[in-house]
Every structure is written in C-alpha cells, then in structure tokens.
Amino acid sequence: MATTEYSISDLAQAFTITPRTLRFYEMRGLITPKRHGVSRVYSEKDKVRLELALRGKRLGFSLEEIKEIIELYDPSQPEDPRQLYFLLRKLHQKRKDLINKFNDIRETLNAMDIIEERALGTLGKRQNPRVNQLPLDID
Amino acid sequence: MATTEYSISDLAQAFTITPRTLRFYEMRGLITPKRHGVSRVYSEKDKVRLELALRGKRLGFSLEEIKEIIELYDPSQPEDPRQLYFLLRKLHQKRKDLINKFNDIRETLNAMDIIEERALGTLGKRQNPRVNQLPLDID
C-alpha cells in the first residue's frame, strides 16, 4: 500500500482552503502532520481529520468543538474501559448536538414549504405539496 | 386579538440572549421593531423573525445569510410575478444550503456510529447496530 502523503499546498488546493488555514488548524490542535525536515507532511489520516474539520465548520461548530469531535475518531482505541465509556458518553452528546441541528433544519425547511406554497398560490399555480424537501435515502 | 408586544429585555430573557444582541440584529437589518417614544417595542412577528435568526445562527449561517432567509418569510406577498419567481429561486437555493448541511450531519452521524460500534466491540459488548441515530419522525 502506497501510504500517500501530501504537502500543505496539496491539501490546500484539494479542499480550496489556504495553507494558512492548515497551519492555524495545527496550532489549534486539530491536525498534527509529521515533518520532513521543517516542512509539513500530511498523511491520509490527516486528510480525513481535515475533512471532518471542514464538515464541522460548515455546520457551524467552533474549532474547539470540532477538535472534540475529531478526537472521537482517533483510531488509537483506548484499552481502559473507563475511557471507552467516556468516549461513548461524548459520542452521545455530540449526536444530540447534531440531532438538534437536524431539527433546526427540518423546521426551517417546513417553514420554507409554507412560503413556497403561498407564493405558488399567489401565482395561481398548483403543485404536489411537500415533496423533495429532503433526500429520501435517510437511512 | 391581543396583539402581544415585548420589550427588549422580554425577548432577551425569553431566548437567553442579551439586549445588545437584539440591538445588533436591528443594526444589521434582521429585526426592525417599532418604537414607543425611544424604546423598542417588539411584535409577535418580530419574535418570529428572532426565532428564525437564532435557528440560522445555530446552523452556522452568517447574519447576512440569515437576513436573506428571514426576508423570504416576509408575509407582505409581492404581486409582481417576477418578484415571486425571484422568491422561489431564492427559496430553492436556501433549501439546497440546508440539504447540504443535512448531508454533512448524516455523514458525521454515520461515522460516529462506526466509532461507537468499534468502542462497543472493544468493550466486548454487542448491540443492535445503527438505531436511533435520527429522530424517526422525519416527515
């Protein structure tokens, strides 16, 4: 397996962010690439963490919250059951956060449906109500 | 009907924000309460707009984006069909934004499921996989 590695500008281009963002995320402890001499070398795992970070950002999480979420993904499984239980509790907490956001989305979409119907009504048109508001493959 | 009205601190307490936030949102054009003398008086409609704003904030929208969303809700229906079509296009755009966020949530939840299963596996437990990750009353 060809353990792929990336330079800072590789990742920056791939995700249309700037190198500065990657250095900043590193400063905040989100990603910690190894170094080749002084230059940063990003692994596939680092890339995954970056993806997670950017998803979190799109959802409005702070970098601190994102760091907590990312740390859940750490494949270095702890042996200590207490740490595992701690992980599970954190997991459930973050799941709640996400479900709350999901509900916010749903309510906003519902309200938008009403607006659309009203607008369509004013336009004198008619159409099948409440369709395609969410992708249907929810699970 | 008892057209309910609210003071700035009424709304602040109700939503656990500060008056400063309400004044700031007004400055940015999100809410425009009428005045009793010099004091702000918030209507039921203003309250609704505030709820929308806070939902948008929880989802990570900027105040500018939130303003756009809120304006969609304006019950003063335009007569001009071109404006209505414009409204409909905007509506679809915002829906897309929301659906993107929804997909981000779903992917994060899926990844969390995997982590949980791994942790439970390490704990030597077993359980019904992939349940209760989202509220079931999606529509």
Next chain:
DNA sequence: AATAGAGTTAACGTAAACGTCAAGATAAAC
C-alpha cells in the same frame, strides 16, 4: 552561482458578532 519556487516562523491586520462600560433619558414607585 544565481534565480525561482515552495516551504517556514513571526507578527500585525481584519471581519463578524457580540461584550462592556459610560453617560444620559424616561417612566414607575415610593
């Protein structure tokens, strides 16, 4: 050997979204 290209740290700048005084107006309560 000089030049270009990509990387580095350090430091200051900035936009967004408020927080935090300060100083005054106003209305209600005593």
Next chain:
DNA sequence: GTTTATCTTGACGTTTACGTTAACTCTATT
C-alpha cells in the same frame, strides 16, 4: 420629587478564524 429600574445611544474592547506582509530557509533548476 427623588430614588430605582429600564431604556437609550455611542464607543471602545474581545474572541474567533483566519488574511497578509515580511524576512528566511531549502531545494531544484538553469
């Protein structure tokens, strides 16, 4: 009629999440 509470408008401060030079280093050519 004066304290008390609540409001107002500035105006400056703060945190987050980067942007933007600046000054250097290090290979990699040419």
